[in-house]
Amino acid sequence: MAAFEYAALDGRGKQKRGVLEADSLRQTRQMLRDQGLVPLNVEPASERKTRSQGGGFSFARRLGALDRVLLTRQLATLVAASMPIEEALQAVAQQSEKQHVRALVMGIRSRVLEGHSLASSLAQYPGSFNDLYRSTVAAGEQSGYLDKVLDNLADYQERQFESRRDVEMAMLYPVVLTLLAFGIVGALMIYVVPDMVGVIENMGQELPTSTRVLIALSEWTQSYWWLLLIAVVLGVAGGRWLLAQPNVRLAWDRQKLGAPFISRITRSSNAARYANTLSILTSSGVPLVEAMNIAGEVVSNKWLQRRLTDATQRVSEGSSLRVALEGVGYFPPMLLHMVASGESSGELDSMLDKVARYQQSEVERIVTTLVRLFEPLMLVVMGGLVMFIVMAILLPILNMNQLV
Template identity: 35%
Template sequence: MATAAKTAPAKKAKSKDLIFQWEGKDRGGRIVRGEMSGGGEAMISASLRRQGIMATKIKKRRSSGGSAIKSAEIAVFTRQFAAMLKAGVPLLQSFDIVGRGSANPRMTKMLADIRADIETGSSLSEAFRKYPLLFDSLYCNLIEAGEAAGILEALLDRLAIYQEKTQELKSKIKSALTYPIAVLVVAFVVVAVIMIKVVPSFKEVFTSFGAELPGPTLVVMAMSEFFVAYWYLIFGSIGGVGYFAFQSWRRSPKIQLLVDRAMLKLPIFGVVVYKATVARWTRTLSTMFSAGVPLVEALDSVGGASGNGVFTIATEQIQRDVSSGVALTSAMQTSNLFPPMVLQMAAIGEESGALDQMLSKVADFYESEVDEAVKGLSSLMEPIIIVVLGSIIGGIVVAMYLPIFKIGQVV
C-alpha cells in the first residue's frame, strides 16, 4: 500500500490540523491509499495528480491528537537520526525507527510523511523544507550541503551538536527570566487576595473603634475598596493587555524589533541576552561555514538564528557588504554590535583560513559567559525579590496594624 507525501504548507497544516484520507489509482491501475495534510480537497487532488495518482475518494479527518512539536523534539530527532545513519541503518528505515520511538503522535505523523516524500523521489532537504516552522533554512541548507558532498552523517552529527548547544543556551535564558516573572506573578496574586479578603475584615474592626485612622491605613483601605469593587476589571485588563501585547508582538515585525532592542538594553538581563545572542550568531556561522556553505549563503541563515531582530538586520547589511567584496571582520565592525574580542578572533580566522574554528571558540567562550551570568543573576535576583516583596507585603501588614497599636489611646 502506497503512502503519499505531505505537500501542504506546514503553517497551514499546523493552524487547521486537517488530515485527508485518500484512495485512488496509480499509473499502473493499482489501487493505492494514504493520508496527506493540506488546506482542502482540491489541493490534495492536485498534489496526487502530480504524483501520477487519480484520486477516487478524499475524506477529511481530524488529526489523532498530540501536542505541538517543539524545538527540543527536533533536536532529539536530529541526534537519533544522526546516530542511525552513522550506524549504517538505511535512510527510510531510520525514519521508521525514530518515528515509532516518538511519544508525540504529531511527530510520528510528520516523520511518516517525510519518509513518504523521500520514497516518492524527493531529496531529504526538499522533504524537510515543507516544514519551515520546524526545520529552518539553516537546517535545510546543512542537509542539502551534506547530500551534495556525500557527508550527510557527519553534517547531521554537527547539526545535532549545534541544536543541543542552542537548546541548552535557550533553557538558561528562560530559567533566568522565568524565575523573577513567576515570583512577581505570585506576589501580585497574594497582594490581591490580601486586598480582597483580609483587609476588609480589618476594616470592619477599625470602623467599630470610632477613631481617626493613620494615613497609611487609609491608603491601604482605599486600595482594598478599589480591588473589591473592580477586581474583575483589574484582572481582565491585565489579561487583555497581556494578550494584546503578545498578539501584537507575534504579528508585527516592528514591535518585535522594538522588543528585541529593549531586551538588549535591560539593566540586568540585557547583558545575558546580548551574550547569548552573540553566542548563537557565532555558533551558527561557524557551523554553516565548517559545513562548506559559502560565506554569503551562510549569512542568510545566521541572522534569523541569532534570535534577535537587531542582529538580523545587521546581518543582512553584513551580507551585502561581504557580497560586494568587504572583509567579514570589517563588515562586522561597521555594525557596531560585536565586542572587540569577537572582531579580533574573526580577523585571525580570516587571515589563517580557520574562521569556523575561531568562531566556534568565540561561541564556547560566550556560552560559558552566559552560564556564569545566569548563575550570578540568580544569586542577585533572590535578595532583590525578597526586599521588594518584603517591602510591599510588610508595608501592608504594618499599615493594617498601626491602628491596633493605638487601641489604648482610643479606649
C-alpha cells in the same frame, strides 16, 4: 508511495491510530479493512493543522525541540552505520512513541522514496525544520558527509536546547515567587483587611494616614479587581500587537541594543546565535555568503538583522568577514578578534564555535546573576507590603491603648 495517517475501529470498538504507506487513500482504506479495522479517517501525513474536539481552535503539529534533537541524533547514528537513508527514516519512525512524529518521519520517507533529496523532503515541513537545518542537510548530501553533518547538527541543537532549558529553569523560581507574592497580598486585601478595617472603623477615632490608604486600597480591590485583571490582559495583548508591527518592533529592538543591562544580554545572545549558526553552516560546506544570509535570519533582533544584511552585502563585494561584522557595530570585541584569527588561520568555523560557546555561557552567567539578585529583591518587596498592611492595622489599636 506516500504515508497516510489513519484512525480506525478494531473488532472491540476501540479506536486505533497509526501510519501506513500506500499509493492512495483508497488503497489505505482497503489495507485497514484487510486488517479487520473499520476506517474512520484517513489523510496524507503532513505538518497540517489539527482541530480540537471542542470546535474551532486549531494548532500546527510540529516537532518539538527535544523531538528534533532525538530525531537528528538517531538519524546521524544510523547513517554513520551505512544504512540507506530511507531505511534509517523507517527505523527512526518505528522507534518514536509519538503518533505525529511517526507520521512526519514517514511523510519524509515517502518523498525520499519518490526520488527527492532529504533536504527537499524536509522542506515540506518548514515549521519543524528551519532554513538552517535544511541548508545544513543539503550541504551534507552534496559533500558526501551527511553523517558528520547530522552529528554536528545534533550537537548544535542539544546545546541550544540545554541553554534554553537552563534559562527557563533559572526563571522558574522567581516567577513562582512573584505570583505567590501577588496572590498573598491580593488575598489579604480582599479577605483579611476588610474584616480588620470594620473593627477599626467602629472605634470612632481618627485613623492614621497609612490606615486610610489601606482602607481605600482594600475597597478598590474588592470592587474593581476584575478591572485590574482586564487591564493586565489588555496590556499584554496590546504590547504583543504593537511588537507585531514592523516599524514598532524595529524601533524597540534598536532601543534594546543600547539600553543598560538589557543591551548586554541582547548583544551576547544574538552574537552567540549568529556565530553558532555560521559555524555549523561553514563547517558543513555552505558558502560563506549563503551561510551569512541564513545566520542573519536566525538572529532575533530585527535591527541587528538589517545591519547584518548590509554586512553580508559587503562580504559578497569582497570585504573580509571581520571588517563586515565590525561595521555592524553591535558585536562584542571578542567575536571580532576570533573571526579575524579564524580568517588568518583558515579555521573560521572552529573559532566561531568557540566564541559562540563563550557568548552563550556569558548570557547564562548574566541571566543567573540577575535572577539571583531578583530573588532577595522580591522578598524585600513582599516583606515591605506585608509590613505596611500589618502596621496600618496595628497603629489604630496601639493609639487606642495609649488613650486608655
